[in-house]
Amino acid sequence: MKAETWVFGATTAFFVLVTPIYWIATAYGGYLDGKGDWTGFTALAMTTLLCLMITVYLGFHARKMDARPEDSRDAEIADGAGELGFFPPYSWWPLWCSVCLGVMVFAVAMHAWWLFIIGAGFGVVALSGFVFEYYRGEHAH
Incomplete structure (x- = not known):
C-alpha cells in the first residue's frame, strides 16, 4: 500500500x-x-x-x-498468483433496488405518498433479496 x-x-x-x-x-x-x-x-x-x-x-x-x-x-508476476478474493456472480437485485428507489424519489417529487409506500414495500423485498442472495439458491455458501 x-x-x-x-x-x-x-x-x-x-x-x-x-x-x-x-x-x-x-x-x-x-x-x-x-x-x-x-x-x-x-x-x-x-x-x-x-x-x-x-x-x-x-x-x-x-x-x-x-x-x-x-x-x-x-x-x-507469478508472485501475485493465487486467490484474489470473492467476486460475486451476476445479480438482478441491484436493478430492482434502484427501480424501487427511483419510484420512491419520483413519488416524493410528485407528492404521491401512496406511490412512495408501494415503492417502499417493494424496496424492502428487493433489499432483502439483495442482502440474502448468497444464503439460498444457486450461489449459497
Whole structure:
C-alpha cells in the first residue's frame, strides 16, 4: 500500500497548493467584487482534507502490513498468483433496488405518498433479496 500512499500524498500536495491559489484568484481576479468564491474554496479545502485523511490512513496501514508483491521492485508476476478474493456472480437485485428507489424519489417529487409506500414495500423485498442472495439458491455458501 506504499504506492497508494504516495499517490494520495501527491494529490494532497497538489490540493494544498491549488486551494490558496484559487482563493486569491477569485478574490482579487477582478470578479465577484473582491469577496472570493466561498463555495469553490470550501470544496477544494474539503477535498484537501479528504485526500489527507486517506493518505494518513494508508500510511498507517502500510507500515503495519506485510509487503505485497506490487510493493517490491524486483517482484515477478507469478508472485501475485493465487486467490484474489470473492467476486460475486451476476445479480438482478441491484436493478430492482434502484427501480424501487427511483419510484420512491419520483413519488416524493410528485407528492404521491401512496406511490412512495408501494415503492417502499417493494424496496424492502428487493433489499432483502439483495442482502440474502448468497444464503439460498444457486450461489449459497
